[in-house]
Amino acid sequence: MSALQQPTRRERQREATFDEIVRAASELLAEGAELSLRAVASRMGMTAPALYRYVDNYQELVDLVAFELDKAATQGFIEAASKYREDDPAARLCAACVAFRRWALSKPREFSLVFANPIGSTEESERRELLTLSTSGRYFTDLLYEIWELYQFPYPSLDELDPIVRDAVLDPLIPAKAEHIEPSERGLLWIYMRSWSALYGVVTLESTGHCDPRVIQSGALFRATIIDWLAPLGLGAEAPRLIQLLDDELSR
């Protein structure tokens, strides 16, 4: 009846196997191979059906590694951002965005697994739950909130919002973890969604290659998109500094 027991031996073993699954899958992706149950299993020295003790089906394996890839990538974004002072969230955001883009361009397969993997609206949550916990989404929301605390950029009040959107920001399903945001301040989430949409847009466009490769290489499209979002986030006065920072990061 004790609330949380220390993990038993079996549980630790099981957890370790999950980790190994993710590790094997990541290696496969990194090597450019296809992600398949059989390949993952054989890399672990197992047979494919054994994996069914850990995932219900192939899609669940994909979701699992997508979640972990996102987590790992986010760690990278955090590191990139940590070059800048903790009380400078604007700089951190810029750095994180560039890191996000760099990751998407250097690991397009992983990126598309995490961010282009279609989410059916019908299929009763499970997968959506994972999406909701999206680590990267969470991190970007937090950064945006810090920026708001510092710069107090304007955001729509609840009654300016489309009623459906109002419901959505009051009871968010999205990677937000917004409990710490006052309901009256939830209009902020609208700004989050819009800026996330813009970032997601360019990066996906570039990562999937639906764009002149030279434009991707120059980074101009990404750069312009970010710059357009400085003012709405109250960073107009900071623009010169941040653009400089952006260019530095881009040319790294």
Next chain:
Amino acid sequence: MSALQQPTRRERQREATFDEIVRAASELLAEGAELSLRAVASRMGMTAPALYRYVDNYQELVDLVAFELDKAATQGFIEAASKYREDDPAARLCAACVAFRRWALSKPREFSLVFANPIGSTEESERRELLTLSTSGRYFTDLLYEIWELYQFPYPSLDELDPIVRDAVLDPLIPAKAEHIEPSERGLLWIYMRSWSALYGVVTLESTGHCDPRVIQSGALFRATIIDWLAPLGLGAEAPRLIQLLDDELSR
């Protein structure tokens, strides 16, 4: 030595088979089935290896049907736009954008085939050629050009552009077919890329479902993105009318 012969019987037959391939593939997708060589073949009353007389491999089949789906979808955009006067390209663009979104939401599988299908940068053109001919891209470029002719919105001069981007707009690889645009006016293509990136972004986000379903259903994200692009396209004065039009189209 005559320039273009009438197609011989064999050629007509072959062309008809290509059409049937595309038709069979489209039906499969529409029914929610997987697109596979075997399924397409058997639906045509053939065996899979026979298809290799028409495509080199599976990816080429995908590219083929992607191209044709894009073509068919574009026809839909044109029809949606044709509700408005020919000398009102702004209205037509709004209608086409809404039609584009509607298509992406109602046929996510087809959409992702056409627009989320990754294009490797290495693989020596073939596929990129088809992308370059992208029917929808061509249509949106044309609409944008008509809007510019009418409203003369500002665009960057060639020397304001990033040098790499300048090369790209002067010798476009992108779905543009920009021969009719004076080299000195090629800065227009930059506006095209940026607005296309914005449109592509929201629509992909919505179509793949990486977003709160309520926000998708409300259409607010899409609406806001379009509205943001009215002013840069010289449509600020037309905004009230176009927003009304947008809302009408969205609620259809």
Next chain:
DNA sequence: CATTCTGGTTAACGCCGTTAACGGTAAACG
């Protein structure tokens, strides 16, 4: 010690893309 649960096995099914070897028939040619 007996029982149950967990995590693995092998075998098999029905898909898939792809290749090779072969054949019939329509077009092209001398």
Next chain:
DNA sequence: CGTTTACCGTTAACGGCGTTAACCAGAATG
């Protein structure tokens, strides 16, 4: 005209995939 050739289809087969069923060793549990 007859002959050749090129095209378009076939069947058979390979290896790989996700997935299920039946089975089994061993560890944890009573």
